[in-house]
Amino acid sequence: MSNRTATHKVVRVTLDSRTEMDDHLVKESPLTIYYNDKELVTLLCTPEYMEDLGLGFLYSEGLLKEPSHVTTTRLDEEKGIIWIETNKTDFIAEKLFLKRYITTGCGKGTTFYNVMDSALVKNLDTLLTIIGDDVFQLMRDFQHNSELFKETGGVHSCALCDSKKIIIFREDIGRHNALDKIIGNCFKEKTTLDDKIVLTSGRISSEILLKVAKIGVSIVISRSAPTDLAVKLANELGVTIVGFVRGNRMNVYTHPQRIKE
């Protein structure tokens, strides 16, 4: 059992038996982000890589631009609070954040959000390619890595890869959190991203697509399906969406030139 899971007594019921046993549940904990001493947001997440989650969330929301702008980060894991201080306050980004969170609720995305964000994302005309067989192999490795899921059945996985191997792998109860944890890590490490690929266990929605495009990643792969809105945005933004990778079969929804034989 990892510290990402908690043990809980359950009653296992079958057609003819009823047994009390221990089960492992994935932990769900609040992480409150203070940005320059202001309480900004509370996320519910799997409590690990919380600094990366804080940084990744702020980057995804446009509130952080450069690692050099961050002066301090302090995490109280016990209380689930992270304080991130910067030497640059972006008042416009802050206002947009508040406006978005008032008018859109939930990071659930909006017309406002989409229009704004697609306008900010530049078209990705990367020359990155990947061989079809390597997609199948990456997905096999990805599935193999999904240990927390196997243990608890309750999380999403996300990975950053190059065209041959997985570089960072994260799991979280939220699809967005898992991706933000990766984005936060890349932000800190100043990882080059235009030659990288994102794998996700979940559906590719418009919001996931925009997050991926925003960091300059031009191939996103899932064993699940994209939505029609994600496909439209990917078409415009130059992102290759690969879905339904199962066994030795996959669907390429947009910009198939990046998938080589």
Add this chain to the structure above:
Amino acid sequence: MSNRTATHKVVRVTLDSRTEMDDHLVKESPLTIYYNDKELVTLLCTPEYMEDLGLGFLYSEGLLKEPSHVTTTRLDEEKGIIWIETNKTDFIAEKLFLKRYITTGCGKGTTFYNVMDSALVKNLDTLLTIIGDDVFQLMRDFQHNSELFKETGGVHSCALCDSKKIIIFREDIGRHNALDKIIGNCFKEKTTLDDKIVLTSGRISSEILLKVAKIGVSIVISRSAPTDLAVKLANELGVTIVGFVRGNRMNVYTHPQRIKE
């Protein structure tokens, strides 16, 4: 193909072939909710039962209490806008909504949210029970109903049942939306809920649990897992969580007295 899906050309790639074909994608559309002439929130959803979604969302957020308070609802399906007018403005609920959506982001839930909402939800000491075998049968019917999922692989399902059969079944790209569509329908129809059961295809998070408890439903069933926080809240609030219903096997996480032999 239903009007919930869109057709899109995909390239199906296998180890030794590459074929262009049509694929059905689940639609993802914005629904902007105006509450008493104020723009409140934009949800991304599967575009059907949008009036129910609007009403259910407002009810879940505490902004609607009684059907008789609603004076008009007007839906522009094309533009994805719904206007809901009431003869009662709850300023406190509105402020709480804004506060929540500012400080918590995303309906992603928060300590604030949880503390507030658990305080508002009364302990559910219903005498409702269900026979174990009937849980297995309900889940088989539920799986059988999940047509949109089968077609597109990209949505969550949610159902309201009594102890023998499914009464309402909804699908949406969002777990929360699917449940809110059901809540909105029950709100309009003044459905009695203390003898009902909620089935969901997704993980039971703290937020799903709170929504279910808030409408007075005391049994929630999933083929997926609950989080530890959902289990803690269910323990306190008197809700029975049944998870991992697969075939003739299930785990009862809380208040197992409601599952009879």
